[in-house]
Amino acid sequence: MYIYFCGSIRGGRQDLKIYQRIVKKLQNYGQVLTEHVSHDDISEKGEDATLGGDKAIYERDMEWLAQSDVVVAEVTQPSLGVGYEIGQATAMKKRILCLFRPSSERVLSAMIRGAEGKLGSSVFQVQDYKEEDVEGILENYFGELAKN
Numbered sequence: 001m002y003i004y005f006c007g008s009i010r011g012g013r014q015d016l017k018i019y020q021r022i023v024k025k026l027q028n029y030g031q032v033l034t035e036h037v038s039h040d041d042i043s044e045k046g047e048d049a050t051l052g053g054d055k056a057i058y059e060r061d062m063e064w065l066a067q068s069d070v071v072v073a074e075v076t077q078p079s080l081g082v083g084y085e086i087g088q089a090t091a092m093k094k095r096i097l098c099l100f101r102p103s104s105e106r107v108l109s110a111m112i113r114g115a116e117g118k119l120g121s122s123v124f125q126v127q128d129y130k131e132e133d134v135e136g137i138l139e140n141y142f143g144e145l146a147k148n
């Protein structure tokens with residue numbers, strides 16, 4: 001199974017440690033195409049190693065998104081890129097799990113919270129969680145997925 005993980009980069013790297021926990025757990029279920037989102041060496045300036053710059057990042061990520069079987073997005077730290085990826089994934093009719101931590105005291109965008117449910121044939125889920133529960137939530141989600 002190919003998994004596309006979305007997490008904030010230029011939107012701010014405050015939640016990097018939780019992205020690392022999520023990606024580590026996701027690797028039990030398939031290949032995480034966007035593992036780099038959880039790398040310590042990517043700052044909020046973004047990847048700079050790519051010769052083609054932002055255009056190459058965009059094209060690579062859109063190909064990975066098209067290739068993915070499931071999209072998992074940590075949406076607590078607001079990010080234009082993550083919002084864009086979720087919108088594109090919805091248009092591509094992907095299965096999407098958005099993870100949000102209410103303990104942040106942020107209020108999740110209505111464009112994410114309000115999209116929950118079945119949109120076309122994309123299955124869009126929003127899950128509120130506490131950091132310590134994240135592995136269990138992913139176990140349940142992928143357990144259910146395996147049954148379908």
Ligand SMILES: O=c1[nH]c(=O)n([C@H]2C[C@H](O)[C@@H](COP(=O)(O)O)O2)cc1CO
Nearest residue numbers: 006007008009010011046047079081082
């Ligand atoms: O360098 C990058 N590499 C990259 O893969 N992305 C993708 C993956 C992330 O899920 C998302 C983050 O968007 P943003 O940088 O706007 O927070 O965009 C985004 C950037 C920088 O915008």
